[in-house]
Amino acid sequence: MVSDRIPPHDGSADPSGRQQPTLDDVITALETAHESADTERFEAAFRLAGGLLGPADSRESAAAGPRLAALLPAAPPFERAHLAMMVGACVERGADPVACADQVLAGLREALTGALLLIGRWAETGGGELPDPDADSPGEAHARIADPGDPDAWPAHRAVIGWWTLHLWQMASFAVYTHAAVRGSARAGGVTAVLAELVERYGDGPHDLKGLLHLMRTLDDEPLLVLDRPSGTGYLVRMDGLTDNFQLHTLLAELLIGGGHLPGTRPDPEAVALSRTAEVDGRRRVTALGTFNLLAPDGSWIWNEGTPDDIPVVDGVRTLVLEPQPYERSWSAGRFIQQVPGDLRLERVLTPAEAAGLISRTAPAHPFEQAFH
Structure with missing residues (x-):
């Protein structure tokens, strides 16, 4: 400080x-x-x-x-x-x-x-x-x-x-x-x-x-369109104060899995709290587990190490595609910038027809090897 x-x-x-x-x-x-x-x-x-x-x-x-x-x-x-x-x-x-x-x-x-x-x-x-x-x-x-x-x-x-x-x-x-x-x-x-x-x-x-x-x-009051390829569902959410994609990943899992929209294991509540407003205690490590592979609509990978600003804007809104993660991931829960509180809110669930139409315009994930080039 x-x-x-x-x-x-x-x-x-x-x-x-x-x-x-x-x-x-x-x-x-x-x-x-x-x-x-x-x-x-x-x-x-x-x-x-x-x-x-x-x-x-x-x-x-x-x-x-x-x-x-x-x-x-x-x-x-x-x-x-x-x-x-x-x-x-x-x-x-x-x-x-x-x-x-x-x-x-x-x-x-x-x-x-x-x-x-x-x-x-x-x-x-x-x-x-x-x-x-x-x-x-x-x-x-x-x-x-x-x-x-x-x-x-x-x-x-x-x-x-x-x-x-x-x-x-x-x-x-x-x-x-x-x-x-x-x-x-x-x-x-x-x-x-x-x-x-x-x-x-x-x-x-x-x-x-x-x-x-x-x-x-960092994006504030920014809409995000999330398309889940395995389930064929879509969600319009809103980001506030998200400074890194590890944080986004955890809050997406809480919103969609914890909210009962997608199957899977709900994140540790402490990891969620650290991704929102809780302060990290340097004496202990809280582990967050990966749930999705984050993709751009063209199939390129959106890395956890990046920021939500990396997600491309398509037709006026940032658009993120979810696929199953190709390998297990974990990281220390928290926010890259501790001074900034973060949140992710669900605004609405897309109709099946809306989601299907939007997902049809996206590409599957690039191969694992290609993602590194």
Whole structure:
């Protein structure tokens, strides 16, 4: 959690006897310094902000989040990233995520773009192991990737800033993306598509962005057409907050087998609860068992390791075909993103004629060997 990274205030008294500033005081000082373009005062207030945010209660944090987010565009680059992490901590403590999200996600885009610039320039200047943001010097990296004819050009600065601050933007963005309202607006506005493409290009860099990518791909209030080939039946269901296909698989089994629509063994109730809202207890492992082979309508496999966003849209609705699983599967029950509750609801059972017509337009599963190519 982002709030775990905010340093606690040491609680020491001011030896002069002066009253210590409150978090509200410091944010007001930041806003005043921003308005007057007083960099020195901004940096002085910024140094106090983290220490005061640590012990702040939920009411103070909720009020602080949007105010800090509004300061992000004009903050100095490195302070800006730390300020974003403070915004993320405020969101975790109750600040309005929608009011905070735009500037945080804009900063993530800038950091990802910069990080990709550094990767490209690193390859152009000899390649080798990329710099370690925790151990290496940003100044040395800048000197290597800068244009010799114009060493002060912005691209090199942008690349280094992005590379060295990406982890902070990642944490702040994760905090806002755990909220369905942010996911919905970012997806509808095209922000998520841009960010997801940048994350995919970043790949396996020093910072693991897999969790953030799963959040970006999470579907909320999304209809899903489920066609069961063995029984010839069909179901229209609705997904909310499903972050991975292991979770979808378990909830489908509970909905269709547990609901008496399909034969089979009902999932362990504890595995179902962990797939919805229950917290994983790290001291014990709850095993979920596979029930179906999940397929796209063309017969290609939908892997449990993926996300529901992998399920193709056919005639305006995501369509999933179920067949018997070709081999036994099991996994640790739970949700890939613990902070996001998930659910799967049955909206209606298709008529036999509807189901038959739709199933006739799908293909059987690709052979087991072909699924791996």
